[in-house]
Amino acid sequence: MNxxxxxxxxxxxxxxxxxxxxxxLGTGDLLGLRRLAAAGRGVPAAPRARSCVFVFLFGGPSHIxxxxxxxxxxxxxxxxxxxxxxxxxxxxxxxxxxxLAQRIDKLCLLRSMTHDMNVHGPAMSELYTGxxxxxxxxxxxxxxxxxPSMSSLAMRFGQPRNGLPPSIVLPWYLxxxxxxxxxxxxxxxxxxxxxxxxxxxxxPSRDDFHVKGFELAEEVSTxxxxxxxxxxxxxxxxxxxxxxxxxxxxxxxRDTGRAFDFLERQAGRAFNLAREPQAVRDAYGDTRIGQxxxxxxxxxxAGVPLVTVNWLDPTMTDGVxxxxxxxxxxxxxxxxxxxxxxxxxxxxxxxxLEQRGLLETTLVVAVGEFGRTPKMGEVTQSNNTKSTxxxxxxxxxxxxxxxxxxxxxxxxxxxxxxxxHVADKPVSPSDLHATIYHHLGIxxxxxxxxxxxxxxxxxxxxxxxxxL
Numbered sequence: 001m002n003x004x005x006x007x008x009x010x011x012x013x014x015x016x017x018x019x020x021x022x023x024x025l026g027t028g029d030l031l032g033l034r035r036l037a038a039a040g041r042g043v044p045a046a047p048r049a050r051s052c053v054f055v056f057l058f059g060g061p062s063h064i065x066x067x068x069x070x071x072x073x074x075x076x077x078x079x080x081x082x083x084x085x086x087x088x089x090x091x092x093x094x095x096x097x098x099x100l101a102q103r104i105d106k107l108c109l110l111r112s113m114t115h116d117m118n119v120h121g122p123a124m125s126e127l128y129t130g131x132x133x134x135x136x137x138x139x140x141x142x143x144x145x146x147x148p149s150m151s152s153l154a155m156r157f158g159q160p161r162n163g164l165p166p167s168i169v170l171p172w173y174l175x176x177x178x179x180x181x182x183x184x185x186x187x188x189x190x191x192x193x194x195x196x197x198x199x200x201x202x203x204p205s206r207d208d209f210h211v212k213g214f215e216l217a218e219e220v221s222t223x224x225x226x227x228x229x230x231x232x233x234x235x236x237x238x239x240x241x242x243x244x245x246x247x248x249x250x251x252x253x254r255d256t257g258r259a260f261d262f263l264e265r266q267a268g269r270a271f272n273l274a275r276e277p278q279a280v281r282d283a284y285g286d287t288r289i290g291q292x293x294x295x296x297x298x299x300x301x302a303g304v305p306l307v308t309v310n311w312l313d314p315t316m317t318d319g320v321x322x323x324x325x326x327x328x329x330x331x332x333x334x335x336x337x338x339x340x341x342x343x344x345x346x347x348x349x350x351x352x353l354e355q356r357g358l359l360e361t362t363l364v365v366a367v368g369e370f371g372r373t374p375k376m377g378e379v380t381q382s383n384n385t386k387s388t389x390x391x392x393x394x395x396x397x398x399x400x401x402x403x404x405x406x407x408x409x410x411x412x413x414x415x416x417x418x419x420x421h422v423a424d425k426p427v428s429p430s431d432l433h434a435t436i437y438h439h440l441g442i443x444x445x446x447x448x449x450x451x452x453x454x455x456x457x458x459x460x461x462x463x464x465x466x467x468l
Contacts, residue, residue: 050361051300057368058311059324063398064419066094068111077418080331088409096339099347105409108401112413112422118381118392123369125185130433141181145452146189151197154306161303167197169308171292177319190452204291270302283348290345327389363404363439371397374420406468430462438464
């Protein structure tokens with residue numbers, strides 16, 4: 001290619017496509033790298049700061065069978081499981097969570113989560129965005145008018161560190177089988193999709209796992225990478241002068257430079273699970289969600305402020321009982337699949353954070369979009385619910401909190417005798433968001449421009465939970 005001629009005809013195209021292809025990257029990586037670079041404009045390197053991990057338990061776990069058990073209730077309410085003693089006297093958990101039970105001293109069981117939406121997608125939107133779903137609950141699919149997610153707001157208003165973005169989502173954006181779009185509320189929506197968090201998709205449990213755009217191509221050595229950077233710098237020196245007319249080009253050059261810096265300093269490190277001892281990998285379990293949590297620990301350790309981890313398991317392809325959804329055979333699914341997976345990877349994650357001195361500054365939140373009906377077989381939303389299952393129930397459910405200054409070994413809030421409603425200290429999704437933003441140092445009074453309605457909006461309208 002005649003570089004000078006190409007520069008004359010389409011300098012912008014060369015910088016966008018040719019420039020980044022010099023890195024060994026495809027054009028599909030351009031937006032993500034530019035977002036990484038732009039996020040770091042003018043932000044100096046910072047010492048170890050507070051981080052958050054938001055683990056989303058897709059499908060809605062049964063709070064009454066797991067962490068808010070009612071042993072004195074009738075059998076159609078309390079179900080088949082027994083409670084077991086934990087490391088803290090007076091707190092009992094499901095018998096199928098023995099590892100978690102021994103780590104209750106690290107956990108706060110926030111049993112008073114509540115909202116009113118009993119449809120998956122809209123309820124998930126409320127948990128992801130901290131705002132009531134703005135449309136009729138007739139679809140689970142995203143649209144440009146969605147409220148911006150916490151991950152995207154952290155991407156825009158958070159502080160990048162060590163060349164890494166302020167917000168990463170892994171290992172996938174949630175999507176129901178057979179639907180063409182993501183489930184509502186996971187993107188920047190009406191704030192503008194250019195503020196979406198960085199998605200690190202893939203299967204970290206595979207030996208060939210890598211995240212596209214975060215590492216060099218196999219054929220690009222470090223020396224070759226630096227030579228390509230020098231070539232691009234020579235091209236850039238051929239005539240760009242910072243004027244109002246080409247300021248966007250200058251900014252693009254700056255962003256491309258930061259993308260080079262990111263790859264040169266961070267590539268193959270935070271995302272390279274091969275650096276972990278096999279014993280550590282085994283502790284998390286050889287599952288996609290387990291290794292995703294291990295990857296999350298590496299990202300937190302590297303300096304990423306917010307990591308959103310979306311649960312998945314082999315039932316992600318089930319259109320009736322996807323992941324933590326249990327309309328039928330509630331107890332066998334919890335016993336054989338969900339509890340063993342969660343009880344292996346989540347306690348391992350907490351242990352790993354603590355042993356590395358990260359738990360004190362990292363707030364860990366695990367929550368689904370709602371709980372399950374207090375009464376077995378009760379139909380509230382889905383006719384797929386059978387006598388062996390529990391339907392959707394948003395009026396009372398539990399969030400697990402750990403680290404980040406939250407007191408462990410405690411229960412916050414309470415539900416009624418049948419676990420159906422909040423009896424003390426209600427916490428809305430918006431309040432949970434305000435608590436997370438406060439921990440991250442993000443002022444919720446800041447505003448973004450709502451492109452859908454053409455007005456400015458505060459990041460969050462909730463009130464942080466102060467007595468944790």
